Amino acid sequence: MADKKDKMPWREAWKINVRSIRLLNSKNKLMFPYAVIKALLNTVFSYATLIIMSQLIGELAGGRRVEKLVFWAVFQLVSTAFFALINGIMYHAYAVRNVNFWSNMMRIEDEKFMSMDYCDVEDQRVRDLSAQIAQNRNWKGWGFSRIEWTFGELVENIFKVIGASAISVGLITGRVSQESPYVFLNSPFAVLGFLALIFLSASVSPFLNSIMTERDSAMSEKARFGNRLFAHFGFLPLNPEAMVDYRMYSQNEGFIKHYNWCREGRVWGVGGPVDRRNKGAAGLAKIGAVFGEKLLMGVIYLFVCLKALGGAFGLGEVARYVGAVSGFISGFTMSIYLLNNFRVNSKFLKDIFEFLDIPNKMYQGSLTTEKRRDRKYNVEFKDVSFKYPNSERWALRHVSVKFEVGTKLAVVGENGSGKSTFIKLLCRLYDPQEGEILLNGVNIKKYRYDEYIAIFSVVFQDFWLMSHKLGQNVAGSCDVDADRAIKCLEDAGLKDRLKELPDGIETWLGRDFDEDGIVVSGGERQKISIARALYKDAPFIVLDEPTASLDPLAEAEIYRNFDKITGDRTAIYISHRLSSCRFCREILVFEDGSIIQHGSHDELIAAQGRYRELWDAQARYYEKSRQYEADRMHL
Secondary structure, rough: OOOHHOOOOOOHHHHHHHHHHHHHHHHHOOOHHHHHHHHHHHHHHHHHHHHHHHHHHHHHHHOOOHHHHHHHHHHHHHHHHHHHHHHHHHHHHHHHHOOOOHHHHHHHHHHHHHHHHHHHHHHHHHHHHHHHHHHHHHHHHHHHHHHHHHHHHHHHHHHHHHHHHHHHHHHOOOOOOOOOOOOHHHOOHHHHHHHHHHHHHHHHHHHHHHHHHHHHHHHHHHHHHHHHHHHOOOHHHHOOOHHHHHHHHOOOOOOHHHHHHHOOOOOOOOOOOHHHHHHOHHHHHHHHHHHHHHHHHHHHHHHHHHHHOOOOHHHHHHHHHHHHHHHHHHHHHHHHHHHHHHHHHHHHHHHHHHOOOOOOOOOOEEEEOOOOOOOOOEEEEEEEEEHHHOOOEEEEEEEEEEEEEOOEEEEEEOOOOOOOHHHHHOOOOOOEEEEEEOOOOHHHHHHHHHHOOOEEEEEEOOOOOOOOEHHHHOOOOOOOHHHHHHHHHHHHOOOOHHHHHHHHHOOOOOOOOOOOOOOOOHHHHHHHHHHHHHHHHOEEEEEEEEOOOOOOOHHHHHOOOHHHHHHOOOOEEEEEOHHHHHOOEEEEEOOOOOOOOOOHHHHHHHHHHHHHHHHHHHHHHOOOOHHHHHHHHHH
């Protein structure tokens, strides 16, 4: 059973559940009010049916008057049709608002990821918290997903208790005849004893059921890990990108070992914690709860029938009171169980709000980025130093540089030298700890964030294309300017490929949603990402290894059209291939987080520094490659 220290106080649990319901209702308009109305209608209809049936049974056991039987039969028919109609309308209204509950629930987390500081998006602790929330949801529906079900059930069971209490008044007030041997049932002690037994049994049953719930909660950490293994290895054979390595290196043994880890006794299998939970105290608690419910029903039948035999009421009321008291017990039992469910679920809701309440620490400016047709935007790094969160190592140190308008700037250096960090700071994905970055002489923190990043088009090394139509991928939107998208694709080197496509930019990428979709090569994917950057038409364009997946001919074409592609934009070009730097006016050479050289290609070659060393090393490699190809052709 869960440690009492892990249980959230009722006051705190109440507040966090109310907050959750308000948030979910804001995303699913009127869903919760409709759930209340639906629950009320279901309760009224069930008890109305019980009363009508008790009247029919009473009449059949008594006078058997035809007109009364016909009246109650017709009344039952009409009321059933009426409630079915009203309930159908309400159910439809509720279903319309509930159908998108799951996607709207997930959208809350998605919107948070999109709005939080990028440094938090990359923070492993934030990623772990998000994964934990998802695994809790997948394990037992903990979190927001449990709120929707628990709320509706709780409201309906509360209404059931209220309705049963109103109908059962006659059971308590009905007096047994003084001549009856069961006259002792008129005693207040008998009535109080009966009520005490009902409340005691109705309280014990949900208590026992709660043991199972709390043990489920206590198992969440192990279950999350088991689900992670299953989610990864269970679907690995379906991943086409993994199948080549999987087959070539016979990785099936390792796959089966990890897959079976959670199936054979470690999590889900026989002898595992889930199995032991069901066999141990939690399983006994479940048996005890069911046994207690059945025993209590026997006591109820005995009490009601003895009062009927004593003349307190007729046969029709027997059916009514048995049904009402049964409804009271099941409603009361479920209400307590569901309230405990709310409390247990609260700690999972706390994890969600810990994620949602992550503050945006980056300063959000208010200045509007000037819209300039001449693209005269100047950027300056002034003594900028930066280190990543949770790291003591400086990724950049005392970086100072200024971009002139229309500059074609190459950024080179070995892995880990600070090139990508330089770009992330430029795009304000991070803020530096020291120094400042200026746009037209103003600190970029003072600009509105959305407007600032709008002046950049970036082709990241790890870019992403979606299984959408080609034109939509280029536009980054469902609304596509067809002529503009086609021109950008042609400028990026896909003119011939585009002519081969019968549907042009309406062609789907991949076959996830269209069996006639195309599977593009790595080089074509890279060209599409370049076209997307061109389509945005931002004054700054950043190309991070834009030709890494291209063959030599395609790479040469990109270089040949480099000025045409970038136009009057300020272009920043990151590359390991120094031959591409000849197309840029200025070159920054990074090493250990600092700019150690700055100049044109010819100036840096003549300087005999680090750039010259890298250039000569690559030149010797290319020379050896050419010699090898010549020798091979000669043979």
